[in-house]
Amino acid sequence: MIATDAQGQTWWKRGVIYHCYVRSFMDSNGDGIGDLPGLTSKLDVLRDGTPSSLGIEGLWLSPVYPSPNRDFGYDISDYLSIDPTYGTMEDFDRLVAGARARGIHLIMDLVVNHSSTEHAWFRQARTSRENPFHNYYLWSDGTNGKPPNNWGSSFGGSAWEWNEQTHEFYLHSFLKQQADLNWRNPRLREEIHDIMRFWMDRGVDGFRLDVANYYVKDAQLRDNAHEVVIAQPMPGNPSKTLFIPMSREVYDHTVDQPETHDALREMRGVIDEKPGHMMVGEITQRTQGQVLSYYGDGQDELNLVFNFFFFVRHFRAKDFRDIIQRTLDLLPEGAWPAWVLSSHDVVRAVSRYHLTPRMTKSMTGLFLTLKGTPFLYNGEELGLANTPLPRRLLQDPVGKRYWPLPVGRDGERTPMPWNATPDRGFTTGTPWLPAGAPDMSYSAEAADPTSVLSFTRQLSWFRSHHSALNAGDMSIIAGPSDTCLCFTRRSSAEHLTITINLSDQTVAIPRGSFTSDQIPLFTTEEQPSTNSLAPWEVRIAAAPA
Known part of the structure; x- marks a missing residue:
């Protein structure tokens, strides 16, 4: 039976999905590497049925299959087992049971564009x-x-x-x-389908498909085109620009082949064998229109497609407004957006945008009030920044090869800071990457009602109890200033207006405007003004009856 709420929403539309980089989340045995028992021990902080947890609906695990770890799990040598580094199949079953007992749905990372050469x-x-x-x-x-x-x-x-x-x-x-892998081979595709069924039978509720638009390649093996670019996004930190003239490959024969859509429709058929299951896809390097085409007709390909376009814009209301409006305009009928601010592959939003805690709250406020499913990368709930690492400590193959441009992906993968001890409460041994964030910890933020963690918990709880936010339609409207992002969320039960001041200036609210006569239900401010918005303020108001 599909889990739905009063608005008819399935779990993967309704709630926050937490992206857990297992290797860096919690180590249970002192080997310096996060594992499944460690993750299981922390499930209550993710969802315990009270406002003191994040209240997530879904938990996406980075790959935990056996792997030589050339690319830290994204080179899989056995799709039907658990890597001993992370635990046993019994540990996985305990994680599934613990998650299910708390109402958390489990999503596995499925990496099937390629396998390890040791498979x-x-x-x-x-x-x-x-x-x-x-x-x-x-x-x-x-x-x-x-x-x-x-x-x-x-x-x-x-x-x-x-x-x-x-x-x-x-x-x-x-x-x-x-x-x-050769996705033109029907036998190979059936192997992938059987892998999906194996994990669904084991209690998995969905899959995140790695580089899903890479699956099928040009049958004639024609050369890719090249283009000369003067400016391009900085690798690993695409909100910054490099002005270096160079020739860049256009992946016209290696990604986005028409047959990839056929492969995804077959996979959707497997997913739909079990009502309530889902798959979300990573679609890379393309325009918004190309990315959103992987929803198919809205019902027959991916259930969700990551929207990575926040990665390449500046921290400005205009930029965000453009991304959001274009996404809503291009979505197929019946499709549901999916939003991402950070990931294990891209510089964290706090570092990318140089966010203060107040700015982080405004970014989180936007993220958790948009129409669609927010994917929260572990540490974002704290306002965690990237950890700078010297070259000698790098583990990521990209960083090792290309440092310092880019420096690699290790900075966004460092261990979760659970407390203020030297090992940050992550391990009793030597961590696989140095623990960062010396002035930040989960325990300290949990005890501080003004922290980013407390704000994220409060807003996640508020979101889960308001159908307009977790299921309603969305319309962008004019705000009191160009530095404000303002939109409405509407369900059959309620009508909310969200106003976010994305600036360090106080913004006046004109008397008689759309917000001046609305009732504030949630705000970042202890004493919100009736005639102005504080710098970086997030305000959610109910329209008058």
Whole structure:
């Protein structure tokens, strides 16, 4: 049975989904690496049925399958087991049971554009062209001992690697240890479907699909185009711009192939075998229109598509207004937005925008009041910033290769600061990455009613109890100033106006305007003014009856 509320919303539309980078969340055995028992021990802070928790609806886990960890779990060597680093299958079952007891739905990261080259499929595939698993991957003889085309790896260099045993090249869109799967092979697609069914039968409620628009490649292996760019987003921190003239690959034959939509429709059929299950997709490097096309007709492809466009805009009301309005305009009928501020791959919003705690509250206020599903990356509820790391301590293969531009992704992956002790309450051993945030901890913020954590908890609780916020329609309206973002949320039960002052200046509210006669229900201010908005204020008001 699908879990719905009075507005008919399923869980993945209704609530906040928490993105947990398991490796850095909580270590239970002192080896310095977060694990499943550690995560299970912290479920109450995520949802305990009271306003003292975040009140999440869903919990998305970074990959916990067996992996050589060349890319920290995004190179999977067995899709049907748990990596011993993170625990056992029994530990996973206990996590599922603990989550379910609290009303939390579990989402697994499904990385099926590629597998590890240590997966049994690839170990078989590379031995012979006649091996039954050979066609699970993408191969080419090349030309005169060189790769067949100009396709580049997203992590640098050619996307083709020579395999001596079969005298041909295999494709890898990322590391050479991450061999791309052949989604044109029906047998491979059935393997993926069976993997999904295995985990759904085990209690998983949904999947996050890694680089889902990469699945199918051009059958003719045609060269990708290149374009000369003068300015481009800084790798890892796309809200900043690099002015370096260079040639950039246009991934016109390696992503967004029409057949990828067919593959996703098949996967949606598997998801729909169990009502209430879902899949959310990571769609990269494209325009908003291309990204949102992966909803299909709104009912037949991805249930949710991450909207990453906050990553590449400045912290201004105009920029955010444009992103939000364009998303709402382009959504297929019946589709539901999904919003993201930070992730394990991109500089945290606090560092990207140089946010103070008050600014962080205004950003969180926007994030949790938009129409759609917010995905909250662990640490965002604290206002956690990136941790600067010296090159010698880097673990991320991107950072190791390209430091200092980019510095890699380790800064957004450092351990969760649970308390103020030297190990931050994360581990009793040596953490796999140094713990950052020396002046911040979960325990300190939980005890401070003015903290970012307290604000996030309060607003998440408020959101869950107001159908206009968790299920209602949305319309952007004119605000009292260009520095304010103002919109309405409306359900059959209520009509709310949200006004967010995204500036460090007090903004006057004209007498007789749309907000001056509304009843404030929630605000960042202890004593809100009836005729002005404080700097960075978030205000939610009820329209008069």
